[in-house]
Amino acid sequence: MFGIRVLFYLVGIALVIWILSRLAKTPRVKQKPVKQVGSMVRCAHCGTxxxxxxxxxxxxxxxxxxxHRDEAP
Ligand SMILES: [Zn+2]
Structure with missing residues (x-):
């Protein structure tokens, strides 16, 4: 049954290639959504x-x- 063994061999290779290609496509590092937090300033009136x-x-x-802006001196 040489033909079936070759067939299994080819299927095995195809499976390995498919898994490798999927792994290659998967990004290793998930990009975190970096939320840009602007610099904070302090209210000169209430300190908030x-x-x-x-x-x-x-x-x-x-x-x-x-x-607060209007109340400020
Ligand atoms: Zn304020």
Whole structure:
């Protein structure tokens, strides 16, 4: 039964190639979704830390909201 042995041999090789190709496609390191946290600034009025892009800046001071900005001296 030479033909069947060859067939099994070929199937075995094909299986190994398929597994190797799948392993090669699989990324080894999963990319973590890096959430960009912007630098935090401190409200000059109440001390609350707010993201820089949400803070209200007056000269070199930052405020968490318009009320605190208006209350500031
Ligand atoms: Zn504030």
């Amino acid at each position: 830390h707010v993201p820089l892009n949400e803070a209200l800046q007056v000269k070199d001071r930052y405020y968490c909201c318009r009320a």
